[in-house]
Amino acid sequence: MFEKSHLQQFYIDGKWQSHVTDEQFGEVINPATGEPTDKIAFGSAEDIDLAVRAAHRAFPSFASWKQSERNELVEQVCSVYERRMGDFVDAITAEMGAPREYVSRAAQAPSGLGHFRAAVEAAERLHFRYRQGTAFIVREPVGVCALITPWNWPMNQVACKVAPALIAGCTMVLKPSQAAPYSATVLAEVLHEAGVPAGVFNSVQGEGARLGGALSSHPLVDMVSLTGSNMAGEQVTRAAAPTAKRVSLELGGKSANIILPGANLDEAVTHGVLTMMYNSGQTCVAPSRMLVPMDSIEEVERIARKACATIVVGDPSDPHTTMGPIANERQFKKVLSMIASGQQEGAKLIYGGTQRPDNCPKGFYVQPTVFSRVNNRMTIAQEEIFGPVLVIIPYEDLTDAVEIANDSPFGLSGYVYGADKAQAAAVAAKLRTGMVHLNGAPVDFQAPWGGYKQSGNGREWGAWGIEEFLETKAILGVDEHFSLA
Structure with a gap:
């Protein structure tokens, strides 16, 4: 090596x-x-x-x-x-x-x-x-x-x-x-x-x-x-x-992922969950806050659970593994404490938690974890967790969604997913972030990388x-x- x-x-x-x-x-x-x-x-x-x-x-x-x-x-x-x-x-x-x-x-x-x-x-x-x-x-x-x-x-x-x-x-x-x-x-x-x-x-x-x-x-x-x-x-x-x-x-980052009314929920939610959990959630631009229409919350929760169930947590040398451990003990302890904080603040835990995955008796493993019905004032919605923890926040209308997205000390990246690309781009223009990904667009090494605010x-x-x-x-x-x- x-x-x-x-x-x-x-x-x-x-x-x-x-x-x-x-x-x-x-x-x-x-x-x-x-x-x-x-x-x-x-x-x-x-x-x-x-x-x-x-x-x-x-x-x-x-x-x-x-x-x-x-x-x-x-x-x-x-x-x-x-x-x-x-x-x-x-x-x-x-x-x-x-x-x-x-x-x-x-x-x-x-x-x-x-x-x-x-x-x-x-x-x-x-x-x-x-x-x-x-x-x-x-x-x-x-x-x-x-x-x-x-x-x-x-x-x-x-x-x-x-x-x-x-x-x-x-x-x-x-x-x-x-x-x-x-x-x-x-x-x-x-x-x-x-x-x-x-x-x-x-x-x-x-x-x-x-x-x-x-x-x-x-x-x-x-x-x-x-x-x-x-x-x-x-x-x-x-x-x-x-x-x-x-x-x-x-x-740091605490990127909002706005799923617009009329978006294909199966595609948008699944993509958002799997992108969040990639690299065990240890990505500064991870879409860690999923903002969804309030009247779609139950369907979003169902799809999020289904997406998490496809993630294979385990030995990083196993070719079938899709999520490995947290990279170090200090970060492992922080992620677990943040999950516990979400539970204490009353967020709805719909997948994962602080329990160690059954097949990982040692090492710094955390389950893919999703909280729903989260208030943007909660610690898990404001602080960067840097682990496989997603928070789902319902919004009333697009004005509310943009306000929630921008209500953060961070401004590194953002995500917008919608059936109408013009509408998605218009929403993206209102986000106070250095980058915005539309409908799952990947990174581009020739595009600028950096953020606003903190x-x-x-x-x-x-x-x-x-x-x-x-x-x-x-x-x-x-x-x-x-x-x-």
């Missing part, structure tokens, strides 16, 4: 290095069993400094590359990544419990490759140098970037930062989640084999609380890009503020993702024939 010794090392300045301080290690837990499988080295502020300084030294040279050269480099990354796809599949299943065939092979591992390919395609359409009025405009790399990523979609979240940073000409230090170290190790090996120059990409494993501040406050870091919790976003922003760094945040700032994916890593310079007073080689 990958070189085991690399778990006790960091990838800095083009080579695998032991860390510079007294050795500290953390356990990697198999979420399917709850038992440790490996140990990884935990970095310190000194390790971060070593990595940042390597990136700082590498920046002038890499920033001077021609755009075509950087595009070719990322294309080579794609070639190596594709050859090692099986290693990514195995790594993601092992580290966070995603079902190997249904999730890791079908979506998790390929999403990383998708972002590298999309970055090359987007770069070919972007104008990095052009005239505007009397000025010559130059889009230049922002500099040394700190990339901090989560465990729920490990390669998706890493690649959608690393790929545009490489295309833009930035150098970087990646701090992947300590709960998902395997796939990040595979990626470092891929980038090394692909010929990414020494110092351009660096990776230090370890605790987010310990390393996030060291990265965000480092005077040689020019930008921080974080995907994570709202608390982590606040901490990173505060640490970056004294040096006025650029900060890009993709944070879901963060900035955009990732495609051209928008590259622009996050660029500065804009205006050169004034040049003649009309001026150009930069």
Whole structure:
């Protein structure tokens, strides 16, 4: 899968290095069993400094590359990544419990490759140098970037930062989640084999609380890009503020899924339930609030139960499994506490609950769980649960539905399902979210990804993702024939 010794090392300045301080290690837990499988080295502020300084030294040279050269480099990354796809599949299943065939092979591992390919395609359409009025405009790399990523979609979240940073000409230090170290190790090996120059990409494993501040406050870091919790976003922003760094945040979500009157309920409800439960509900854009016409509530409940009954919970290595465990014990306990909160607040539990699935005597398994007749003031309707828990909220009319959907501190994504596509699009236009999916439309790697309100700032994916890593310079007073080689 990958070189085991690399778990006790960091990838800095083009080579695998032991860390510079007294050795500290953390356990990697198999979420399917709850038992440790490996140990990884935990970095310190000194390790971060070593990595940042390597990136700082590498920046002038890499920033001077021609755009075509950087595009070719990322294309080579794609070639190596594709050859090692099986290693990514195995790594993601092992580290966070995603079902190997249904999730890791079908979506998790390929999403990383998708972002590298999309970055090359987007770069070919972007104008990095052009005239505007009397000025010559130059889009230049922002500099040394700190990339901090989560465990729920490990390669998706890493690649959608690393790929545009490489295309833009930035150098970087990646701090992947300590709960998902395997796939990040595979990626470092891929980038090394692909010929990414020494110092351009660096990776230090370890605790987010310990390393996030060291990265965000480092005077040689020019930008921080974080995907994570709202608390982590606040901490990173505060640490970056004294040096006025650029900060890009993709944070939490509590996406509403509005099923319109007249929609095909069998299709809409089934799609909503299965999309919510995919990846064990550990997706920031999961449609966790299903809003349905009040007079359809009983039919919706019936269909939701039927959809949940088709979900196969179990060992992620079993090809028949469609829902694996929660990725770690901390999140497992949070999900169970939120289910208990829903029961205490009086929501109607129509499927699942806090009981462990019968066929899963150990590990961090939770049943697919659905609450109905939920009030939007309930905790389970307002807070991000990040597990396989769906809440069904009845609405009176479309005005009421839009008000409920927007009555959230989050604004990452939204969903609208209706027989009349024009009506669905009109409703989508009223949602205060960065993205809206109509009638089950899938994601598009070339479309911008990001949210409103407390879901963060900035955009990732495609051209928008590259622009996050660029500065804009205006050169004034040049003649009309001026150009930069």
